[in-house]
Amino acid sequence: MNVLYTAQATVEGEGRKGKGSTNDDRLNVELSVPKGLGGDDGPGTNPEQLFAVGYAACFHGALKKVAREAKASVDGSTIESAVSIGSGDDGFGLSVDLTVTIPGLAQAEVQKLVDAAHQVCPYSKATRGNIEVNLTAKTA
Template identity: 75%
Template sequence: MAYDVMYTAQATVTGEGRKGHGSTGDGRLDVDLSVPKGMGGDDGPGTNPEQLFAVGYAACFHGALKAVARKAKADVDGSTIESHVSLGKSDEGLDLEVELDVTIPGIDQAKAEELVEAAHQMCPYSRATRGNIEVKLSVKTS
């Protein structure tokens, strides 16, 4: 498969992993990391990998939705993506699960669902996780 790199993000984490510090090489992201209470932590002032993944997935999916909408000449202005990334225990170890709640105001429900499915096929995060983790999609039009 031909692969033309368009962009590479670089990040470094120091400290104790989930209780460490993360930053990107360009300085745009510089965060403390903390363990959530639900995982035995103290809910300190930092973020965590699941929150970062939730923001990244939502942003990527929203970009894919806007791209498929442009192609379909559909108006998705005012659309939002709310993502929920859960970390849980399974027989194999720790696993992720994602829920994406997509709201597209002012559009027919069937058309909204069609656009969301097309975005799910296009989104690099969706393609990377397909078959690896459960991703649930919900679509609202108001």
């Protein structure tokens, strides 16, 4: 792989209850444990929320790339991301639901673009075969 960019971050404290920041200090967040995992829903964010934003942003970039190649407009498109954590036979695991809404296109065209974006998105590639990722394509 020809590395084009590397994000660097540090977490300190008690893992899910501490502080996280990037080396350039563009992201500097307090971390807290959600009630569903035994926490108190403190003032901070959690890894699942950060992953949800990251995956949605990356997928949106992939969608725009495949749309440009297909000469399709995805103006006004949105990606809603839900990252769930749960326990199974082999310990904790994640699942992701992505809802992609593209106004002004037929349902078949939206589905085609979503499927293509899922093939090129780096987050989709990283999760493929590892966690369940559900895609929903919608028109507006």
